Amino acid sequence: MKRFFLCLVFCVSLFQPFAARSDSFGRDFRTGAECTGDYLPLLAGRRVAVVANQTSVLRSSDGGYVHLVDSLLSLGVDIVFIFSPEHGFRGDVEAGGTVNSGVDAKTGLPVISLYGRNKKPSAERMEQCDAVLFDLQDVGCRFYTYISTLHYVMEACAASKRELIVLDRPNPNDYVDGPVLDTAFSSFVGMHPVPVVHGMTVGEYARMINGEHWLEGGMQCDLRVVEMKGWKHGMDEVYTLPVAPSPNLRTSEAIALYPSLCFFEGTLVSVGRGTDTPFEIIGYPQYGDKTFGFVPRSIKGVSDNPPYKGVKCYGLKDLKTRKGELDLTYLLKMYAECKDKKAFFNSFFDKLAGGDLLRRQIVASWDEQRIRLSWQEGLEAYKKIRVKYLLYE
Numbered sequence: 001m002k003r004f005f006l007c008l009v010f011c012v013s014l015f016q017p018f019a020a021r022s023d024s025f026g027r028d029f030r031t032g033a034e035c036t037g038d039y040l041p042l043l044a045g046r047r048v049a050v051v052a053n054q055t056s057v058l059r060s061s062d063g064g065y066v067h068l069v070d071s072l073l074s075l076g077v078d079i080v081f082i083f084s085p086e087h088g089f090r091g092d093v094e095a096g097g098t099v100n101s102g103v104d105a106k107t108g109l110p111v112i113s114l115y116g117r118n119k120k121p122s123a124e125r126m127e128q129c130d131a132v133l134f135d136l137q138d139v140g141c142r143f144y145t146y147i148s149t150l151h152y153v154m155e156a157c158a159a160s161k162r163e164l165i166v167l168d169r170p171n172p173n174d175y176v177d178g179p180v181l182d183t184a185f186s187s188f189v190g191m192h193p194v195p196v197v198h199g200m201t202v203g204e205y206a207r208m209i210n211g212e213h214w215l216e217g218g219m220q221c222d223l224r225v226v227e228m229k230g231w232k233h234g235m236d237e238v239y240t241l242p243v244a245p246s247p248n249l250r251t252s253e254a255i256a257l258y259p260s261l262c263f264f265e266g267t268l269v270s271v272g273r274g275t276d277t278p279f280e281i282i283g284y285p286q287y288g289d290k291t292f293g294f295v296p297r298s299i300k301g302v303s304d305n306p307p308y309k310g311v312k313c314y315g316l317k318d319l320k321t322r323k324g325e326l327d328l329t330y331l332l333k334m335y336a337e338c339k340d341k342k343a344f345f346n347s348f349f350d351k352l353a354g355g356d357l358l359r360r361q362i363v364a365s366w367d368e369q370r371i372r373l374s375w376q377e378g379l380e381a382y383k384k385i386r387v388k389y390l391l392y393e
Helices: 002-020 036-043 068-074 123-127 146-160 202-211 252-266 329-337 348-353 357-363 368-389
Strands: 047-052 057-059 065-067 078-084 110-113 131-135 163-167 176-180 195-198 222-226 282-284 313-316
Touching (some): 036 222, 047 068, 065 068, 068 078, 146 202, 146 222, 163 202, 176 368, 202 368, 252 348, 348 357, 357 368
Parallel strands (some): 047 078, 078 110, 131 163, 163 222
Antiparallel strands (some): 057 065, 176 195, 282 313
């Protein structure tokens, strides 16, 4: 215990320069993980399970980054195991790929998969820890599965009466837009009645899950959010992530386009998996305009088996984003120009959209303005719920 608190004093002094250091915002800023003095005392003498991946990093004194797990181990924190979300602990598993449990080669810690057959930590695992530390970089979209993992971790903590400590991070898509999920279509890519772009940080989202009693049986978990410093909703500057949140979101442009382009995962259109610019291009083999083309290839740990592997696709590049809202023009254009409209959608589309209404509207030739108007009542009701849980106004 004495060693832990000596290390704690050292760590707080080590990371103190962050308070006077500027990041891409051009102002003082610290993630929850970097606010070490706010959570290290909570871990003293406790067996800790960590929900983490490649994004769980802190800035180091040399200007680089150190992984949260490495930092905690160096301070003598008793980490008993790591829970891993989709894409794996080191972020080297393609979307939908199998994330196996095992042992982390670098730290020797057991890694327990929360993506696959078991998405919720088992009661046996929860008995082996005293608290859970959650640190994942979300991108602010309902169908990005890290918030679904958050839900199941919260349920496990509630059932086992373990504290959950969320280290908060910025939302790079910090706005509210899209259709609100119809709970009849709930799945792992959309568990809650929220819009496609929910406009919350992970910490705020956890507070909403708790406050709205969305956990099984209306349970609530013992939740603590370690807040960021120097970040607020509505900032003009967009947060630049230091680490790609998943293998196919490699750039700020891809992250910004993701809310609008992910719908294509439920269609015959490729989003560029298996290329050097995923989620920055779209296309498929039968697209009429042959001006731009690409050939998806297997990229280990990124897109092992991308759609249309080895087949020339034609489509669009240099895609643009709209500030503060989804852009449906690409989706509507691709559907309108598709000759075989019956083949355009697959069964995954309704899960991504959070219902069958958007698909039916597109088939009925609704224009974007009319579709967007149909979202407004649901969005206004959601915003009234959301405001209760915001931490960074």
